[in-house]
Each structure stands twice: as C-alpha cells, then as structure tokens.
Amino acid sequence: DGGITQSPKYLFRKEGQNVTLSCEQNLNHDAMYWYRQDPGQGLRLIYYSQIVNDFQKGDIAEGYSVSREKKESFPLTVTSAQKNPTAFYLCASKEQAGRETQYFGPGTRLLVL
Amino acid sequence: SQKIEQNSEALNIQEGKTATLTCNYTNYSPAYLQWYRQDPGRGPVFLLLIRENEKEKRKERLKVTFDTTLKQSLFHITASQPADSATYLCASQTGANNLFFGTGTRLTVIP
Numbered sequence: 634d635g636g637i638t639q640s641p642k643y644l645f646r647k648e649g650q651n652v653t654l655s656c657e658q659n660l661n662h663d664a665m666y667w668y669r670q671d672p673g674q675g676l677r678l679i680y681y682s683q684i685v686n687d688f689q690k691g692d693i694a695e696g697y698s699v700s701r702e703k704k705e706s707f708p709l710t711v712t713s714a715q716k717n718p719t720a721f722y723l724c725a726s727k728e729q730a731g732r733e734t735q736y737f738g739p740g741t742r743l744l745v746l
Numbered sequence: 747s748q749k750i751e752q753n754s755e756a757l758n759i760q761e762g763k764t765a766t767l768t769c770n771y772t773n774y775s776p777a778y779l780q781w782y783r784q785d786p787g788r789g790p791v792f793l794l795l796i797r798e799n800e801k802e803k804r805k806e807r808l809k810v811t812f813d814t815t816l817k818q819s820l821f822h823i824t825a826s827q828p829a830d831s832a833t834y835l836c837a838s839q840t841g842a843n844n845l846f847f848g849t850g851t852r853l854t855v856i857p
Contacts, residue, residue, distance in 0.1 A: 637789075639768070663812050666844070673755075673849065674849055675835070675847040675848050675849045675850065676790075676835070676846075676847040677749075678844060678845075681844060691844070721787075723790070724788075731837065733778060733780065733845075734780065734792045734795065734796060735792070735845060736792070737789030737790050737791070738789050739788055740787065740788065740789050740793050742787075745800070
C-alpha cells in the first residue's frame, strides 16, 4: 500500500523545546516538501529536497531544520527559535523528471503547551 | 511578485446545482494550474491539472478551464452532492519548479 505517512497526528511542544515531525514515503519519489498551513492562509513552503543529501529553504524556513539522509524520509525539526509554531504541518512528495503533481501526507497538528 | 488568488473564501450551493470556483493569477504566466481537494484535518488530494495550451479539462463531474487572457482558471463541479463539501485549493508552479497555493475556497453543498 503506497503512500506518505506522517507521525504523530498531534504533537505538543513546551517552551524552549525542539520537536521533530516524521515524514516517510514508499512511492520512490525523488522530491519531498514540508508545508505549514494556518487558518485562512494557503500552504506555505518551509523546506524542500529534490534529491538525497540536498535540501533548500522555502519561503518560511526560519526556526525549522530538515535532513534527507534517505530517499524515503524527510523529518522536520521545529526548533525553539520558531516563536509561533502552532499550525498544521503537511509533508508532500513528487516524482522528478518533469512531474508536477504532489502527493500529501495526512498532516501533523502541532500545539504549544 | 507572483500571486494566486481564490477570491471566495466560502461558497454555499444547493445539491444538484453546479458549483463554480475561481482562481486568478497575477504578475506571471504559469505553464499549468492544479486543483486539489482538502477535507478538514487531512492533506490535500490532487484532482486536475490544466496546461496553458489547454482550454478545458474534464474528469467525471469535474471541469477545469484556463483562460490566459483573463488570467483565470475556473473549477466546476456539476450535479453537486453533499460529499463534495470540502476546501478546494488552486496551485501553480514557481520558477524553482515548486508549487504555491491559493488560500482555498470552502464549498458547502446543502442537501
């Protein structure tokens, strides 16, 4: 059963804490993406990776970090430097070689305690 | 800067009618536009892609048009059903071959 999984579904962060959101895909896609979604706003790109061991900042990368050590995995760390982390986080993947459609995971909702 | 706008935040429509959602773009000429459906608390799901040289694309009860003169895409759902109630997102590519998204239109189909 191919697809993208994100865990956990809900995540709570305390002040000053780093938290890591998991994203795994078994679609054999080259590119992976992290978006943040806030009420009334569109999806905003945080980071993306088009190939293993390489990633690029998106529009709102400050306070976040990523790694891409394996093709199927693209974890996102929300650091303590991100002052307003409460949001719905979406991971997506895409074949390369000219494909345009992105496939999304179910999302992780991050809440601050 | 490149901009994509979905002017209607919400749209209510009676079951059986055709729902029409609008996506406008400014300051660039996209090679294609995509439409996604998003249910509450879930990730978006791809529906249709239309390229700049295509006037219209259909898939079952869905139809998308692309008017490069008006800089607009229209998304139609014919014979709408309550199960069509969701938020619909328009998306377009950036120069870096990534997508950027409109804020979405929340469609409610009333039985």
